[in-house]
Amino acid sequence: MIAISDKELEYFLSHCLEKRFKKNEILSKPLITPNEIFFIQKGMIRVLITDEEGVEHTIHFAQENQFIADYSAFMLKRPSVYSLQTLEDTFVIVxxxxIIEWGYQELQEGDKLGRLIAEYYFIYQDTPIKNMFALTPKERYDSITEVFPNIHNRVPQHMIASYWGITPVHLSRLKNQRK
Structure with missing residues (x-):
């Protein structure tokens, strides 16, 4: 994303943590102000929100080589509304x-990195919203593997249905139409 010297990279990484999470572990909970961003090296994470009746709604997925956090809460220093849950054994850089603030100040292209991450986050949030209203359920189903390759083998179908705002039965019908 940016040009970075070996010395800068070494210092930056020395202040990050490598962490493994088992399947279904929670990385971040609602009502807690997030103080880190995760970079996924291996695995998949679901962003979800639980409504007042206790029903979970999948907001997004993140996989290898993606950053994930409740970025708005992180930036505004406010409690999160989302949970981040691993969907398989996951290895992240925390x-x-x-260290992110250090990077903005001290890295030669730190501001550029911050801008690129913010732009990525905007696209990450904007695309599913746009797709929800601009694409049919079948078109959304067909396009999900472009964004998340192999998702149907990695994520339970009811979570994919929740992500698209359809029932698992409707998702099953869409899958059968493709055969």
């Missing part, structure tokens, strides 16, 4: 807010 980047604390302090």
């Amino acid at each position: 980047m604390p807010k302090s």
Whole structure:
């Protein structure tokens, strides 16, 4: 994403943590102000929100080579509304807010990195919203593997249905139409 010297990279990474999470572990919970961003090296994470009746709604998925956090809460220093849950054994780099702020100040292209991450986050949030209203359920089903390759083998179908705002039965019908 940016040009970075070996010395800068070494310092940055020395302040990050490598962490493994087992399937179904929670990385971040609602009502807690997030203080880190995760970079996924291996695995898949679901972003979800639980409504007042206790029903979980999948907001997004993140997989290898993607950043994930409740970025708005992270930036505004407010409690999160989302949970982040692993969907398989997952290996992440945990980047604390302090090292990210150091990067903005000290990396030669730190501001550029921050801008690129913010742009990525905007696209990450905007695309599913746009697709929800611009594409038919079948078109959304057909396009999901472009964004998340092999998702149907990695994620339970009811979570994919929740992500698209359809019932698992409707998702099953869409899958059968493709055969």
